[in-house]
Amino acid sequence: MKLSEIMHCFQGVTPAGIATCGADGTPNMAMLSQVYYLDEKHVALSCQFFNKTRRNVDQNPFASVRLWDPVTLQPYLMQLRFLRAETSGPLFDDMAARIDAIARATGMAGIFRLISADVYEVLSLQTLSGALQAAPDTPLPWSPESGQAGREELRSLQLLSDRLCRARTLEALYAELLASMASLFGASHALLMLHEEDCGKLIAIDSRGYDRVGAGAEVKLGEGLIGTVARTRKPLRVGGLAAVRRYARAVRESASRAGARLEVEIPLPGLADAQAQLALPLVAHDRLIGVLALESRDPLAFEDWHEAFLSLLANQAALAIAILSDREDEDGEARVEPLPAPLPARRRLFTWFAGDESVFVDGEYLIRNVPARILWKLLREHAQGRREFSNRELRMDDSLGLPPVKDNLESRLILLRKRLAERCPDVRLVSVKRGRFVLERDCEIVLEEKP
């Protein structure tokens, strides 16, 4: 039997057991949070603590590992031989990034960390027949072995590729990308974050499937799953999150009893009950554009094949974003005057806090930094009678602090639109042609400035 036939067992949904034996002949039994598939002849185990298992295999390389299928609980037995412990290189970096993301998400940074990626040769693999009573075969979720399913996925990739190529604006591109994640790939929860190079953060620009769009939410590079993907520019997939959280909680409690200093727990972004996450870096021309993060309540929603397949898509999306972001604004002075706004029946109070460069609306946080400076400029000039604005004039305005190249202006305006739609739908920025927009309002706008 081939190792690749039991890929579900390598998702970390169910833990594994490992038996080893010291040079003195004393056996030892321990649990493992995850076994990593490397190829048909090799697996890797994470060494997070210099424990008895590791000391034993240094003396006697043989190990016996028991895995369970997370759907059927069918057990499998692998006989292994320890080959080497890697403390650097691609395998170590991959495993370390995954563990680091989990550690940061559970407040375990520094304690829950990879010491080495221990590589084992698989000497044998055996299905433990007799462990389960016979039952009618339950169809498993979609598998890449299914030719028909594979063709459908390829067709989906082609469809999305067409949609991305046809998008004329960044806003349409983001919408197509996120909507397609659900309609074509069954990923019901998707979040798109863009890289703000000037502040070293990722900013949420749009999402699908969540209660709130969450536009404007920030993640620092290196923080959690999304931040780790941004820092390493490598996709990261975590399955069986319920099991991961239970394991991390056990380590956390154990470490706490041992007197370790722990960070405040940072919840993983998005679904509170997510069972699987896949985050893909969006990289174009060697620049980090952003991160596309997918979540599912199905612990086996994302497999190796999905990771490779969706990475192709992410690359294409990144290029499309880069191209549309760099596109010159349309020239021309033709102005399209908006319909006059209905006379306002209500007031919205916008407050500019100069100290942290943020805008609040009716006392609630709206936005900060560059998009806040843009909004404040628009609101002030609107108060003097202007309605229509151009991207070009924003780019020329030094007071806004836009970087001279790669300014992400269009994405910042999209973010601003999303935040207004969520927090103050009475005020809207409506595109009238590429590079031009008008400020519409259904309310009286009152402005105040505070230090």
Added chain:
Amino acid sequence: MGQIDVAEFLKRGLCVLVATRDAALRPLCVSGSAVVITARGRGIVFIPSFESTPAQANLRANGVIAVLVEEPTTHRGIQMKGRCLAVRDATVPELKQAAEFVARTKAELSAIGFAPTVLERMNFMPCTAVEFTVEQVFEQTPGPGAGRAVEARA
């Protein structure tokens, strides 16, 4: 050294794994149906018959055994190490004890999301009884304290 009441811990819903080894020091991992403490420093681990044969051979040859019990919802666990005293068929009262242990295990697995139809298919019976001495007990909850020896309270 910390202390643990092993008999009390074994009243929880626990998964059981057993390590033995052969003459060439090659380890073998098998599942356990249940573990009970019969007297101070003495226990019985029940190994499902479908996979007990190679473990029995190891135990008859050299006697060394490690038994890990872990609570799936919390990952709290301990490991007992000792020597095999006897390998035999389980008695009817022991089978009843083992069945109660298995019911608690399945309730724990149910609590972490496994469906009843999946759990019903798991074969823990019939099983072989392995009497063993509990010579050492180790903390096995994952983390920096894992592997630390603890004192077994009566």
